[in-house]
Amino acid sequence: MRIFIPSVLILALGLFSARVAQAQYVQSPSELAPGSSQLINPDDLVTLLQSTKSEKPLVLNVGPSILYMQAHIPGAEYIGAGSDKQALDKLRARVKSLPHDQLVVLYCGCCPWSHCPNVRPAYNQLHAMGFTNVKVLYIANNLGTDWVDKGYPTIKGQ
Amino acid sequence: MSGRRIVLIIIAIAIVVAVYESARHASHSKGARPGAVDSPAAAFTLQDLDGKPLSLASYRGKVVLLNFWATWCTPCRAEIPQFVEYQNRYGQQGLQLLGISMDDDVTPVREFYQQFKMNYPVAIGNANLAESYGGVLGLPVTFLIGRDGRIAVRYVGATDLQVLQQKIESLLQAK
Numbered sequence: 001m002r003i004f005i006p007s008v009l010i011l012a013l014g015l016f017s018a019r020v021a022q023a024q025y026v027q028s029p030s031e032l033a034p035g036s037s038q039l040i041n042p043d044d045l046v047t048l049l050q051s052t053k054s055e056k057p058l059v060l061n062v063g064p065s066i067l068y069m070q071a072h073i074p075g076a077e078y079i080g081a082g083s084d085k086q087a088l089d090k091l092r093a094r095v096k097s098l099p100h101d102q103l104v105v106l107y108c109g110c111c112p113w114s115h116c117p118n119v120r121p122a123y124n125q126l127h128a129m130g131f132t133n134v135k136v137l138y139i140a141n142n143l144g145t146d147w148v149d150k151g152y153p154t155i156k157g158q
Numbered sequence: 159m160s161g162r163r164i165v166l167i168i169i170a171i172a173i174v175v176a177v178y179e180s181a182r183h184a185s186h187s188k189g190a191r192p193g194a195v196d197s198p199a200a201a202f203t204l205q206d207l208d209g210k211p212l213s214l215a216s217y218r219g220k221v222v223l224l225n226f227w228a229t230w231c232t233p234c235r236a237e238i239p240q241f242v243e244y245q246n247r248y249g250q251q252g253l254q255l256l257g258i259s260m261d262d263d264v265t266p267v268r269e270f271y272q273q274f275k276m277n278y279p280v281a282i283g284n285a286n287l288a289e290s291y292g293g294v295l296g297l298p299v300t301f302l303i304g305r306d307g308r309i310a311v312r313y314v315g316a317t318d319l320q321v322l323q324q325k326i327e328s329l330l331q332a333k
Contacts, residue, residue, distance in 0.1 A: 064228065064230075064260060064261070064262055065262050066260045066262070066283060066284065066285055066288060066294070067260070067294075067295060067296075069285035070285050070288055070289060070293055070294070070295055071293065071295055080262075081230065081262065083230050084262075109295065109296060110228070110230075110231065110296060110297055111231055111232065111233065111296065111297055112233070112315065112316075115231070115232040115233060117230045117232070118230075141296060141315065142295055142296020142297070142314070142315070143295045143296055144293055144294075144295030144296050144314070145295075145296065145314070147295075148293070148295055156285075
């Protein structure tokens, strides 16, 4: 009995910790690991944008303005760099009245994926607001290499 | 084959070669993409962080390392201490570093400049300047411009600093 009770307690604590860790993993959107379901590839986004049948996503640019002015996805709205608090306020205001199942695509393309400081805060913001249908455009290197140079639709200006 | 016929064939070949070379040269000079290697570096004049004019033309005759960067760009931040070191080490030999920040706001750039003890001019860039260098659609982007004002190398993304240093030394040696 002396050994049994501590063993049960340790086992219960272990199971609880594992459960918490699992929950944190599931609820930790900030990772946005390549290949994860939260991402959408450039090819798939182009198909979605060109489709006449699919639901059109709301495409939001959360990168720096100089990049947006040089080239952006047609129809994309400029929010501001997701690493900036003011941009997150603007993002909140933009989506406030939308249904939480609205398909939203976020993108930046300023830097290699693992170094982008903008997409994760923006994604986390929408996630925290309860949006359930948010995708982030997976840009492995930068917008020039992975979008513009591949001939995907692009426009200039504000 | 008669001598006359041989001469005609030689003339015909010469004409074809001349036309081909002329067309190739024309397309090379007209169609050179902005920011391409071997093309002249686009002239610009901006204001540096102290409000002084920063003009590429005033560095003609030097080797210029032109770096497009931003304070929020992790690979850029990693490179800048090395660029500061290059300015110290090679400045006397004719190297000039120039930084073009793509930040939306100058405040973090000033802070960064102080924090990293940057020792070369920095100005805030714009979309027109970026386009005149072939587009800066991702950071960092770094150009090495030779003493003749032509672009010698264009690096997109984090540079291999060992390769970059060798190229700088090679350009400095070219008079």
